Each structure stands twice: as C-alpha cells, then as structure tokens.
Amino acid sequence: MVAVVLLGTVAVGCVAAAHLLACASWPRRSPAVAIALWQAIGLAWGVATVGALAGFGASGLAGRSAVGLSGVATAAARAAGMLVGNGAAAIRAWDVLAALRVLSLLAGVVLLAVLCWILIAAIAAVVRARHRQRALLGLLAHDDPKVPGALVVDYPAAAAYCVPGLRSAIVISAGALDLLDQAELEAVLAHERAHLRARHDLVLLPFCALSRAFRRSALALEANSQVALLVEMMADDRARRRLPARELATALLRVGASGGRAPVGALAVAGASTGAAAGRHSASAHSGARAARVPAATLDGQLAARVARLLRPPPGLPVAAVIFLGAVAALLVVAPAVAVLLPL
C-alpha cells in the first residue's frame, strides 16, 4: 500500500511539475536539460499512474488470495446475502471497495495498453510518411550546387525540412533557394544537419504521439509544443557553433515572413493557417520572448523566441542548477520504477 501511495503522489506530482516546467523561463537557457526533464516527467507519469492503478487493484487481489478459499466462500456468501435482500451497509461498503479495486486494476491495464498502442501507431505512421516522402523525392527532387547534400524540389514557396531516418535527407524548395542568400542557406543546412545527427525526431515522437492521442489535454499539447521548440533551439545552438548566428536569424525571419506572400493557393493557406493557430496557442507560453526585446512586438511566438535567442544568446544555466535538474530527472525515472518492482 505504501508503494501505491508513493506512485500516486509521483503521478500527481508529475502533472504539477509539467505545469511548472511549461511556465518556466529557464528552459531556453539550457534546452538539453529541459528536454531531459520533460522526458523524465513523461516517463515517470506513465509508470507511476499505471503502477498506482494496477497496484491498488492487485493489493486487494493479493489479500484475498492470502485468505484463500474461505475468503472467496465468505465473499460469495455475502454476495448471496445481498442478493437475498438482507444486506447491511457494511456488506455494501465491502463490495464497493472490491469493485473499486477491480476497476482500478482494469484501468491500469487499459492505460498501459493504450500508451503502448499510441507509441506503436505513431511509429508506424511516421515510418509510412517517411517512406512516401522518400519515394516522391526520388521522382521529383534534384541536386543543386548551391546546397550540396540537399535535395531541391521545384516549388515556389519557401520551405526547408529534413526527413530523418537511416536514409535521411534535407529538402529545400526552389522558393527557399531564391529567397535566401548563400550564407543563409548554409545556416539552414547546418541547422537541419544538427537535427538529423542528433536524431531529434526520436525525442519528438513520444510527445507528438501523446498530444495526438490526448488532444483534449492542454498539458499534452503544451508539452509537445515546448519540446518541439526546445529541439529547434538545440539545432540552432549547434548551427551557431560554426556559423554566424545572424545569418540563421535572418533565414528564420525570411522563411517565416514568406508565407504571407507565397504565390500558391491551397498549400500556402494550409501552411499559414496551421502556423497562425500554433502561434496563438504558444503566444501565452512564450511571452518571455518579449522580455528579450524582440524587434517587433507581435511576432509568432516560437519564431520570435528563436530569433531573440540567436541575436542575444542567454547565459547557460549554472553548473549547480544543471546537476540539480539532472538529479531530479534521474530520481523521476528511478523512483517509480523501483516502487513498481519492489513489493512494499
């Protein structure tokens, strides 16, 4: 029972911690630490919730099996008594508790199955989408000396993205080639290569899957958008190590601003509307960007945060804070696992 209470506390604590982390301003100083903490919170929440539900249910079952057949017999007798109609309030209370235990065990098992299924379905969808992308790129894309190692697709709007995986690819639209100068293109390539090399897609996958499965949950959506931003910041940092930050910042602004005057119909509208929706969603979360004195007041939240960070890099977290946050993350991963495995 001690383990169940502990796990329940961890599960509730994880939700509270996620709220705190979503509102915190330090993650942009050390995106890697913040991502590790998000991952630890997510994992701990899953293990603790499943463990608490299943543990509460199983503790009842274990107790009954210890009593043995006689326990089952008395249970049957009480149930029969209740059916006959002379059941007292005490009998009902006993039944309610037993029913609660069974329900709790069931909920734990179902939650575990759902979480596993979500992850498997997300992986399958991702593999399918990438397979299709590679097949289409094989037909449509060509090389360009301006962007060595990248694939160019003749498309008028500015777009740049990467297809991660074992056979990874960086794709740049002809519109982006026209829009950006050589230094900016190199910055874009460095940014995308950082994504590919660090396999940031694997970091994003579980959060993306969770937010899609729990679309009603503002917290799941917020976690996903936060991790997506942090991953972009990590790639920005990596690109900045070798190339001037200014080119990356102007490339970001140029690509971001190009949506308004893209010459194509349906696609530009689709891209712009999703961007605007995400902007609204993240505007509240990234109001900290304004404090960093972005040139304009009403920038798209995530873009603004990234540009502001590139132009005025915030100081990294102090070593002590990194060690502390790392220890919290490690504890979050280890404690629920131990509580589940050790019968207390």
Added chain:
Amino acid sequence: MEVLWEASDPMTVRQVGTCLIDRDLAHTTVMTVLDRLAKKGFVKRQRAGRAWRYRPAESREAYVAELMLTALDQTGDRQAALTRFARSVSGAEAGALRAALEAMDTRRD
C-alpha cells in the same frame, strides 16, 4: 518518369526508350524501371496489343503538392515524421517579421 510527364499520350516501353536514347539504356532496364514504378503506383498501365502502355498516375504538380503539403502541414503525424526549419506565418505576423528583418538589415549597413 520525366518522359511520361512530358508526353500527352500513354507510351510503350520502346517509345520511352527512344526518348532516353542519349542515356543509352537497355530495353529491359527501361522495362524494369517502368514495372517498378507501376508497382509503386506512380504510373498506370494498360494493355495495347502485346505491349503495355504506361502513363503517369498523377501529374508532376500533384506529386509536388503532396510532398510539400505533408511538409507544410505540421498538425498531424507529420510533425514527428519530418522536422521543418521554420513555419510560415501570415498577415500581421508576417508583416512584423518583415519589419524585424528590415531593422536588422539597416543595422548591418
């Protein structure tokens, strides 16, 4: 594939081969490639006498549109499948970005 997109009518393997004459491809090579494209659903084929006639399943523009739509639409599963450099915004937000850009450009000059 380019040859098929250029042509207005369905083409046989031999016709495709003559269009690619400068590449000096064997007849069987062209046949294999077209067969593979047909299996993947990128070209459709119909019997014309003893030979197959091939035509593209979709226009080149349609495939480019599909490719870019998956890349630009970041709401679905695609977010994890592809990582996009920056998302485009519209209206007032795009105006703000352009203003920021101009401010940066003038500071550099």
